[in-house]
Amino acid sequence: MMKFPVFFLSVLSIIAVESCNIINPSEKVPTYVHIDSFQFLNTANTGTTSHKITNVFAYLDYAPLGTFTLPADIPIIADKAASLMLIPGVQLSGMSSNIIGYPFYKADTSTLQPNPGQRVTVAPKTQYWGDSILRFTHEDFESGNSFTSLEGDSLKRTTDPQYVFEGAYGGVIFLKDSSFATNIMSVSFQSPTMGANKAEVFLEMDYKCTVPFVVGLQTTDGSSDVISYLYGFNPRTTWNKVYVGLEDFLTAYPNKSYRVVIRVAKNNAGTDYVAFDNFKVVSRK
Secondary structure (H helix, E strand, O other): OOOOOOOHHHHHHHHHHHHHHHHHOOOOOOOOEEOOOEEOEEEEEEOOOOOOOEEEEEEEEEEEEEEEEOOOOEOHHHHOOOOEEEEEEEOOOOOOOOOOOOOOOOOOOEEEEEOOOOOEOOOOOEEEEEOOOEEEEEEOOOOOOEEEEEEOOOOOOOHHHHHHHOOOEEEEEEEEEOOEEEEEEOEEEEEOOOOOOOOOEEEEEEEEOOEEEEEEEEEEEEEEEEEEEEEEEEEEEEEEEEEEEEEHHHHOEEEEEOEEEEEOOOOOOOEEEEEEEEEEEEEEO
């Protein structure tokens, strides 16, 4: 039987270890960035600061890291200080499967100092872009009620705290037995001109309800009134905020005036309600 010298076996062992290190190099340890939620900053003439930022789009030195549900722990591999940009994400028209970076909320940018293996908490802030590029049509019921009834029960202004999200006033539709209600905002808005691109226009609103309802838009096409219901929402007995995209309707009927329409219908006995607060149409100039 052939015997190898001890020295030769030692050399083979060293070579084997070094080969493993080449094949499986040591993995870099990430810094874990923890984000609990966004703080929304108040700005002049933009109404409520209520928001429902559910996600964050993260970028390191403008390279995408991914989209994360809040609260989130984001693993980031970095060996030097880098720019961390966090874009607020919302559910388009209340759909959890469709997350977008909301175009009217500013991104939060800070410098990340890497700390491998450690958890670093970041508290991002956001606010609307400046009034120079945004315009708002809003109804928070604090100074009146811009909704009028087209048919059925009216959307009424109320001080009952059960139907007020914030402030002193809210809006509510009561429906008794089998009934319906169609209400329209008397204040109109215009679509910005975006050339060949779709206009960025969203309806924000806070609501809770015991029956489903739909939201849509009204405009005039020639001599005819056009109403299209865009999205429906199911009963929810706690307050919820939604961001409803209006671009498709505005693209189909461009360069007109538009008004928000709410319709509710029920086919059962008893009293139900739909409560609203903070209607806001947000668009770019």
